[in-house]
Amino acid sequence: MIGVDLGGTKILAGLALPDGEILAVREEPTQHGEGAPVLLQISDMTAQLADAAGFCLADVAQMVIGVPSAVSPQTGLSSLSPNLALPADTPLATLMARHVPFPVAVENDVNLAAYGEAMAGDKANAGSLVFVSFGTGVGMGLVIQGEIIRGAFGRAGEIAYLPVGDRPHALAPSSENGLFEDRVGTAGIRKRFSLGAESVADLFARANAGDEKSLAAIDDVAREASLGIAAVQALIDPSRIAIGGGIGSQSLFLDRLKYHLAPLLPFACPVAPSRFGARAGLVGSVAFAARLASSAPANFLKAP
Numbered sequence: 001m002i003g004v005d006l007g008g009t010k011i012l013a014g015l016a017l018p019d020g021e022i023l024a025v026r027e028e029p030t031q032h033g034e035g036a037p038v039l040l041q042i043s044d045m046t047a048q049l050a051d052a053a054g055f056c057l058a059d060v061a062q063m064v065i066g067v068p069s070a071v072s073p074q075t076g077l078s079s080l081s082p083n084l085a086l087p088a089d090t091p092l093a094t095l096m097a098r099h100v101p102f103p104v105a106v107e108n109d110v111n112l113a114a115y116g117e118a119m120a121g122d123k124a125n126a127g128s129l130v131f132v133s134f135g136t137g138v139g140m141g142l143v144i145q146g147e148i149i150r151g152a153f154g155r156a157g158e159i160a161y162l163p164v165g166d167r168p169h170a171l172a173p174s175s176e177n178g179l180f181e182d183r184v185g186t187a188g189i190r191k192r193f194s195l196g197a198e199s200v201a202d203l204f205a206r207a208n209a210g211d212e213k214s215l216a217a218i219d220d221v222a223r224e225a226s227l228g229i230a231a232v233q234a235l236i237d238p239s240r241i242a243i244g245g246g247i248g249s250q251s252l253f254l255d256r257l258k259y260h261l262a263p264l265l266p267f268a269c270p271v272a273p274s275r276f277g278a279r280a281g282l283v284g285s286v287a288f289a290a291r292l293a294s295s296a297p298a299n300f301l302k303a304p
Helices: 037-053 092-097 109-120 168-174 179-184 186-192 200-208 212-236 251-261 277-295
Strands: 002-006 010-016 022-029 063-067 104-108 128-134 138-144 240-244 271-273
Touching: 002 037, 002 109, 002 277, 010 037, 010 277, 022 037, 022 277, 037 092, 063 092, 063 109, 063 277, 092 104, 104 109, 104 277, 109 128, 109 138, 109 240, 109 277, 128 212, 138 179, 138 212, 168 179, 179 186, 179 212, 186 200, 186 212, 200 212, 200 251, 212 240, 212 251, 240 277, 251 271
Parallel strands: 002 063, 063 104, 128 240, 240 271
Antiparallel strands: 002 010, 010 022, 128 138
C-alpha cells in the first residue's frame, strides 16, 4: 500500500503492508508550477519507496492520496483548496493513475487523519471520532461507525467556514479562507498579532519560554478555537475529538483550548492530542488504502 499526505508545503509518503505496518517513508517539499509537476514527484517518490522496502511497483495494490481540499462525491474534483492548487477539470486520481501502475484514490487529508485515528483506537469508541487540524489552515474529519462522512458535496467538516465573530455577515464576503480559519489559522494569527518576519512557531517558542505577550496571544487563539470545538461537540457528540496540525500539536495550545472549553458546555468535551502527530494523515491514508484493496468497493474516489 502507498499512502500520500499531499500538502502545499510538503509531501509525506509511505509504503506499508496490508496490516498497516509502514516499511518506508519519504518527505519532500511540494513542487509547484505549470503542468502539475507534483504528479511526477509523487510517482518518483513511490518508486523510491518501493526500492527502499525491497518491493516492485507491481506489488503495490493501492495508493491513497490525502489532499487539503473538499473532494466531490459526484465528480471526484477538488475544491476549497486555498493552500494547494489542484486540477479544476480532471480528478487528481485520474491524472495520478496515468503515472503509476496501480489503482489510485483521493480523499480529504483530514478525513484520512480521522480514519487512521478511529481505526487505531478503541474499536468500541471508533464509531464517532472527530479529527480537527489547526495549522496553516483549519480542517475537520468525521468518522461514524468506521465510515468517513463526506456530505453530499464532499464538504462535510469544512469547519474553516464556521461563522464566528461579532460581525459574520459583514466579514464573510471578504474572507478568503473562512471566518473561523481567519481567527485560528496561521495567516490570521500572523495578521492579528503583527508577527512580521516571525513565524507562528516563533510565537510558541517565546510563549514556552515565558514571554507574557506571546502567552496572551496563544491564549486568545485557543479561546477562539474553543468556540469551534464546542460547536462540534454539541452537534455531533463524538466519543473523542483528536487535535492535530502544527498548531494543534502544541501542548500549550491544547491546554488552553481545554481550559476555554470547560465553561462552554454543561457536559464533558473529550479532547485529546492526535495519537500519530505529524504522521496522522499518512497513517490514515495507508489504512484506507488497505481497506480499498481488500474490499475493492465501487468508489467515486478511485481512478478508472
